[in-house]
Amino acid sequence: MSRILFNxxxxxxxxxxxxxxxxxRFELDRRTFLQLTGAGLLIxxxxxxxxAQRGASGARTIAARIHIGEDGIVTVMTSKVEVGxxxxxxxxxxxxxxxxxxxxxxxxxxADTDVVPDDGGTYGSLTTPRTVPLVREAAAAAxxxxxxxxxxxxxxxxxxxxxxxxxxxxxxxxRRITFGELAKxxxxxxxxxxPVEGAAxxxxxxxxxxxxxVKKTTGRDIVTGxxxxxSDLVRPGMRYGAVLRxxxxxxxxxxxxxxxxxxxxxxxxxxDGDFVxxxxxxxFRAAQAIAALQKTAxxxxxxxxxxxxxxxxxKQNAKTEGRGRSGPRVxxxxxxxxxxxxxxxxxAVYNVxxxxxxxxxxxxxxxxxxxxxxxxxxxxxxxxxxxxELQEAFxxxxxxxxxxxxxxxGGFGGKHTGDAALEAARIAKAAQAPVSLRWTRExxxxxxxxxxxxxxxxxxxxxxxALHAWEHSNINSGAAAIEMPYAAPHWRxxxxxxxxxxxEGSYRALAGAANVFARESFIDELALExxxxxxxxxxxHVQDDRLRAVLEAAASKFDWMAARQGGGSGTGVxxxxxxxxxxxxxxxxxxRVDNAIxxxxxxxxxxCGAILNPGNLRSQVEGCIIMGLGGALLEAVEFEEGRVLxxxxxxxxxxxxEHVPPLDLVLLDRRDLPSAGAGExxxxxxAPAIANAVCHATGRRLRQLPLRLEG
Amino acid sequence: MADSTKTTRGSGLSRRGFLKGxxxxxxxxxxxGGAAVQHGKVVExxxxxxxxxxxxxxxxxxxxxKSLTVEPRTTLLDALRNRLDITGAKKVxxxxxxxxxxxxxxxxxxxxxxxxxxxxxxxxxxxIESLGTPERMTALQQAFVNNDAQQCGFCTPxxxxxxxxxxxxxxxxxxxxxxxxISGNLCRCGTYHGIIDAVLEAAKTMKGGx
Numbered sequence: 019m020s021r022i023l024f025n026x027x028x029x030x031x032x033x034x035x036x037x038x039x040x041x042x043r044f045e046l047d048r049r050t051f052l053q054l055t056g057a058g059l060l061i062x063x064x065x066x067x068x069x070a071q072r073g074a075s076g077a078r079t080i081a082a083r084i085h086i087g088e089d090g091i092v093t094v095m096t097s098k099v100e101v102g103x104x105x106x107x108x109x110x111x112x113x114x115x116x117x118x119x120x121x122x123x124x125x126x127x128x129a130d131t132d133v134v135p136d137d138g139g140t141y142g143s144l145t146t147p148r149t150v151p152l153v154r155e156a157a158a159a160a161x162x163x164x165x166x167x168x169x170x171x172x173x174x175x176x177x178x179x180x181x182x183x184x185x186x187x188x189x190x191x192x193r194r195i196t197f198g199e200l201a202k203x204x205x206x207x208x209x210x211x212x213p214v215e216g217a218a219x220x221x222x223x224x225x226x227x228x229x230x231x232v233k234k235t236t237g238r239d240i241v242t243g244x245x246x247x248x249s250d251l252v253r254p255g256m257r258y259g260a261v262l263r264x265x266x267x268x269x270x271x272x273x274x275x276x277x278x279x280x281x282x283x284x285x286x287x288x289x290d291g292d293f294v295x296x297x298x299x300x301x302f303r304a305a306q307a308i309a310a311l312q313k314t315a316x317x318x319x320x321x322x323x324x325x326x327x328x329x330x331x332x333k334q335n336a337k338t339e340g341r342g343r344s345g346p347r348v349x350x351x352x353x354x355x356x357x358x359x360x361x362x363x364x365x366a367v368y369n370v371x372x373x374x375x376x377x378x379x380x381x382x383x384x385x386x387x388x389x390x391x392x393x394x395x396x397x398x399x400x401x402x403x404x405x406x407e408l409q410e411a412f413x414x415x416x417x418x419x420x421x422x423x424x425x426x427x428g429g430f431g432g433k434h435t436g437d438a439a440l441e442a443a444r445i446a447k448a449a450q451a452p453v454s455l456r457w458t459r460e461x462x463x464x465x466x467x468x469x470x471x472x473x474x475x476x477x478x479x480x481x482x483x484a485l486h487a488w489e490h491s492n493i494n495s496g497a498a499a500i501e502m503p504y505a506a507p508h509w510r511x512x513x514x515x516x517x518x519x520x521x522e523g524s525y526r527a528l529a530g531a532a533n534v535f536a537r538e539s540f541i542d543e544l545a546l547e548x549x550x551x552x553x554x555x556x557x558x559h560v561q562d563d564r565l566r567a568v569l570e571a572a573a574s575k576f577d578w579m580a581a582r583q584g585g586g587s588g589t590g591v592x593x594x595x596x597x598x599x600x601x602x603x604x605x606x607x608x609x610r611v612d613n614a615i616x617x618x619x620x621x622x623x624x625x626c627g628a629i630l631n632p633g634n635l636r637s638q639v640e641g642c643i644i645m646g647l648g649g650a651l652l653e654a655v656e657f658e659e660g661r662v663l664x665x666x667x668x669x670x671x672x673x674x675x676e677h678v679p680p681l682d683l684v685l686l687d688r689r690d691l692p693s694a695g696a697g698e699x700x701x702x703x704x705a706p707a708i709a710n711a712v713c714h715a716t717g718r719r720l721r722q723l724p725l726r727l728e729g
Numbered sequence: 730m731a732d733s734t735k736t737t738r739g740s741g742l743s744r745r746g747f748l749k750g751x752x753x754x755x756x757x758x759x760x761x762g763g764a765a766v767q768h769g770k771v772v773e774x775x776x777x778x779x780x781x782x783x784x785x786x787x788x789x790x791x792x793x794x795k796s797l798t799v800e801p802r803t804t805l806l807d808a809l810r811n812r813l814d815i816t817g818a819k820k821v822x823x824x825x826x827x828x829x830x831x832x833x834x835x836x837x838x839x840x841x842x843x844x845x846x847x848x849x850x851x852x853x854x855x856x857i858e859s860l861g862t863p864e865r866m867t868a869l870q871q872a873f874v875n876n877d878a879q880q881c882g883f884c885t886p887x888x889x890x891x892x893x894x895x896x897x898x899x900x901x902x903x904x905x906x907x908x909x910x911i912s913g914n915l916c917r918c919g920t921y922h923g924i925i926d927a928v929l930e931a932a933k934t935m936k937g938g939x
Contacts, residue, residue: 102881102918237874240882241889242866243817243857250816258811301811302800378821378829378883378917427819427883428917459822633877637920641880644919667822667915675912678921 074138074402076152080163081210082135083156084113090184090198092117092160094153095127095134097401098145100236101377101429103697104634105145107235111631112150115220115227116157119184119197121235129401129423139400141431141524143599143695146630150693151219158217163209167200222628222689229689231633236425247427248397249382253452256384257286259445260304262294262311263461266660267521268321275314279307287311288448295441297449301456320660323519329369332473335517336493344515347497352508357487361479366543368476368536369722370495371654372468372520376672379427380462385442386452392419396439397426404436411440412447430645431524432466463665468655469525470495470518474536478506483548485559490537494518496529499598499702504541504559520657526642527698530598531649531705535723538594538706543719552710553578553593560595564602564625564688569595571623571684572604581608582714588612592710596702600694601626605643605703607679609711615651615725617677617708623684624700627691635696639683642700648673650705651724786850790815791859805849806830806841809856817857817886821915828914831887832856838894857886860893869893872931873924880918888914892928902932 077083077095085093094113100106110124117124127133137149161181168186169176172193179188187194200206222229239245262274271292279287279296285307286297294311298304323331338346383396392414398404398421405421408414421439438455446453457465472495479487485506492500497513513529525531545555553573560566572578573593581591588611595604601624608619624639652671656663664670705723713719720726783798788808797812806823809815809832818841821829825843832841833855861867866874869892879885888911895902895910902910907928908921916924 102879102883104880231877233874233877234879234882236882237877237879238863238866238870240879240885241870241873242861242863243886243889244863245882246816247819247883249820250810252814252816300800300803301807302803306800376917378819378827378881378915380821426881428881430917456820459824637877637880637918637923640922641919644921645917666824667826668824672915672917673919674915675908675921678908678919681922 074136076137077135077156078213079211080156080159080214081207083153083214084160084210086160086164086197086201086206086210088198088201090123090196090201091125092119092123092157092197093125093127094157096149096153097129097131097134097137097139098149099129099140099399099401099423099429100425101140101397101399101433102427103140103145103429103638104234104631105140105149106425107232107634108146108150108630109153110235111227111230111232112153113157115225116154117161118181121227121232123184126235128425130420131401131405131422132420136402139403139434140429141399141434143601143698146626146693146695147600150630152214154219155217156214158219159212159214160210162217163206163212164197164200167203167206167209168195170205171195171200171203228630229628230631232631233633246424247379247382248384248395248424249379249427249454249456251384251395251424251454253384253386253454256452256454257297257299257445257449258301258304259295259297259442259449259453259455260301260308261441261455261461262308262315263465264292264317266317266320267464268660269317269319271315272318273314273316274311276311278310278314282307286445286449288445290444293441293444295445297445297451297453321519322659324658325654325656325663328372328471328519329473331519332471332494332516336473336514337516338514340515346515347513348510349501350510352487352506354487354489354508354510357479357508358477358489361481361486363477363479364544364547365475365477366540366719366721368474368532368539370472370474370532370535371723372471372522372657373525373649373653374463374466374468374655374670375428375430375432375525376462376667376670377426377428377430377432380457380459381433381438381466382454382456383436383438383442384452384454385439385446387443387446387450390418392443393422394420394436394439394443395422395424396436396442397429397433398423398436398439399429399431399433400436403434404439407436407440408443412443430526431469431528434524435467437465459667460665463655463670464662465521467521467523469649470522470529470532471520472496472529472532474532476536476540478540478544480544480548483550485544490533492529492533492536495532498528498533499530499596500533503562503565503595503597504556505561506559519660520655526645527598527701530596530698530702531646532723534594534596534598534702535705535709538596538703539709539719539721542592542594542706542710542713551582553582556593556595562597562602565595565597565604567686568602568604568623568625569593571686572606572621575623575682575684576606576621578606581606588715589618590711590713590715592707592712592714594703594706594710596699598699598702600692601696601699603699603703605707607704607707607711609708609715611712611715611727613727615708615712615727617647617651617679619682620679620704620707621682621684622700622703623686624696625686625688626694626696626699628689628693629685629687630693632685632687635685636683638696639685639700640681642698643681643704644673644678646701646704647677649701649723650708652677654724784847786847788813788846788849788854789852790854791856792853799846801845801847803846804842805844805846805854808846809841815856815858819883819887821883826915827884827887828891828911829884829887831890831914833890833894838891857890860889867893868934869896869927869931872927872934876923876927876930878920878923878927880916880920884914884916884918888916888924892924892931896928896932896935900932900936902928904929
């Protein structure tokens with residue numbers, strides 16, 4: 019078997035990207051659901067949501083994507099969500115570019131499942147490479163429809179009609195007509211009912227809106243507090259929900275005394291299997307009711323495992339057999355076993371802890387039932403996936419569930435499931451009133467899924483100062499970015515699933531951060547073994563010109579050669595590089611080490627093809643570096659028998675102003691290459707660059723994230 | 730039984746005591762020292778007993794007096810967000826650690842999650858809603874927009890309230906002073922450099938500079 023994957027322009031769905039299911043089903047409703055399916059009234063493919071991106075139907079006609087109003091406003095519809103990454107602005111730019119209008123004439127309707135086409139969820143850095151082209155194609159087709167209509171109204175050749183500055187014009191006769199005026203003609207709607215096809219896209223050289231720093235279109239609402247997030251929404255007659263949580267993951271409810279609340283006339287209580295919750299007129303009252311119930315609740319059992327036994331457990335339970343998503347994935351080239359057997363082998367094991375996404379806005383949902391139809395406003399990255407979850411949980415058919423995702427307070431891969439939506443809907447059904455459920459920070463830490471922990475075993479053989487054989491095995495955390503970017507005649511990469519003691523799922527760059535940490539630390543170890551400069555050793559082996567380019571750009575800006583000459587006496591520099599999802603990153607850092615690791619300077623080069631919005635790109639790259647600092651130095655979920663021990667922002671530290679070093683960014687604009695997403699890959703370089711710099715400063719090799727000097 | 734717990738007005742029960750604990754632990758920085766803790770007007774006279782059950786209070790918010798009934802242990806943040814539907818201040822950590830609920834009490838920045846609503850009765854409460862509007866922003870808000878100093882924006886209202894208060898006290902700050910001055914506020918998207926740039930730009934604008 020021999021296969022090189024890293025030139026694949028589109029990423030494969032990551033194993034954990036969507037695999038994590040909501041924590042429970044409503045048993046009563048599931049029975050109803052089964053009866054319904056049994057009677058042939060409802061067809062739902064369980065698990066279909068897991069591949070929604072691939073199965074996403076998208077917009078079949080121009081009208082399903084683009085609406086042109088009589089006020090001249092262009093409305094663009096997409097199921098993508100805005101969680102801070104800039105999709106709203108970038109997609110507006112895409113439409114504005116092709117329709118030749120300013121961005122402020124474009125209105126985005128995002129993630130309202132009654133209105134928008136299913137473009138898949140917002141994950142995998144797919145909005146830029148997939149959805150931007152779809153919006154551009156539809157907008158270009160709409161532009162051509164406007165031209166065609168104007169030409170027929172004017173009885174002029176379509177070739178003489180142009181669209182510029184939000185106006186359709188026929189220069190030979192100096193006639194002009196606005197979008198709004200044309201929109202009054204019923205014929206336009208008919209033209210927009212056509213399939214999206216064939217319209218010419220604007221070439222990069224002619225871009226005026228794409229490629230420019232367009233400021234976040236919702237900026238004014240955000241800075242004035244006017245923007246309404248899912249946890250800010252209020253519906254008439256709305257109640258506040260609260261859920262009785264188990265003391266630990268895996269605990270089952272043996273008993274609870276609901277009768278206790280009999281006299282609480284303002285509180286509605288619901289029990290559905292292990293799910294117990296309340297709705298009350300105030301959030302305080304709901305919490306109070308749950309606290310009272312909790313005193314009577316008897317729970318049994320808990321998921322085994324503790325932080326101390328985590329890595330040994332993952333290794334012990336690694337699955338070397340099996341097929342499909344539950345089995346291992348192995349890629350190799352050359353005679354790997356033979357190459358290892360005859361030579362001196364260098365080995366190292368790297369561990370990566372569980373971490374949490376910690377979006378600023380905890381999970382939240384408002385659910386409302388009206389005549390059997392359920393509407394849920396919630397913060398999720400997969401509106402259509404959550405729609406399917408709700409259909410399944412409540413046995414509802416097509417058209418009976420609507421999911422609306424207001425712009426939300428952060429996702430980072432953490433909001434793929436519909437937990438809060440399901441819970442709010444269940445409570446609202448019992449309360450017969452709209453219900454808002456907002457998870458607390460503690461609930462986030464305890465019940466949201468984690469970025470998978472992992473054990474990564476590396477092995478290599480050097481021959482004459484060059485890589486001869488290479489093996490990279492990731493246990494549990496995933497296969498993202500495991501591909502071998504360095505030339506070696508014999509190599510093997512393996513991903514082995516395991517049994518996770520905590521709930522785990524997607525995260526920014528997923529296992530990319532783990533695999534790049536291990537690989538870039540290990541390549542550094544091998545460079546030192548070979549007596550080579552770490553940058554030179556990488557450049558000698560690197561196979562991809564784009565990866566080489568970011569390495570060289572970062573090294574040049576950082577003045578690597580001079581910086582590396584220093585080192586020792588507590589300061590050091592390190593470098594690392596990686597590629598993922600069609601984009602490339604190289605990171606150089608300088609650290610000072612005393613009784614702690616201080617990151618004094620970060621220089622990062624990043625390349626994702628043609629840059630669509632340099633300001634937003636800068637935000638994404640900086641945000642990744644800073645979030646990556648957390649995983650590198652601060653963050654780890656500590657747990658014991660299903661209980662998270664550091665479930666608050668006081669105990670689980672994330673990067674703050676004090677942690678932020680000076681940043682030098684080099685953003686390479688490759689207008690000749692298609693644009694790739696940029697919200698994930700820039701996170702992978704920082705941790706190994708710091709580990710390598712710590713080794714340069716102290717001679718100590720730290721092989722576990724977060725990097726800790728003690729122990 | 731929680732219901733029978735009596736809460737005393739102005740006695741510094743619950744939240745405030747908790748906050749002091751954090752502050753001593755050195756976790757919460759910046760604003761806590763200067764704001765929320767100092768705000769607590771400790772009434773030394775024999776405290777009036779309040780509760781159990783809901784208590785009628787009046788809060789002066791953005792110049793308007795609002796009457797409501799709250800359970801005495803309700804935080805100012807919950808009273809604003811869940812009783813009065815004033816949602817600019819955000820609930821993120823609920824433990825005085827992140828600054829997302831920053832507002833002003835008698836002109837001083839405070840964490841609304843760490844103040845009881847009943848303790849804010851005699852104070853002037855100022856929230857983000859009373860600063861600029863999308864059509865008419867303050868110089869600082871404009872600088873945030875100019876610098877794209879927000880990603881998801883969930884920390885932004887609290888950040889704006891902290892930065893406005895900081896600029897009042899420090900009209901000509903250095904980069905390091907900005908960083909230290911607003912260090913109690915957390916931005917998970919990591920827009921820290923953009924926020925500092927915005928504050929520095931606003932400082933210039935407010936002085937009439939270029």
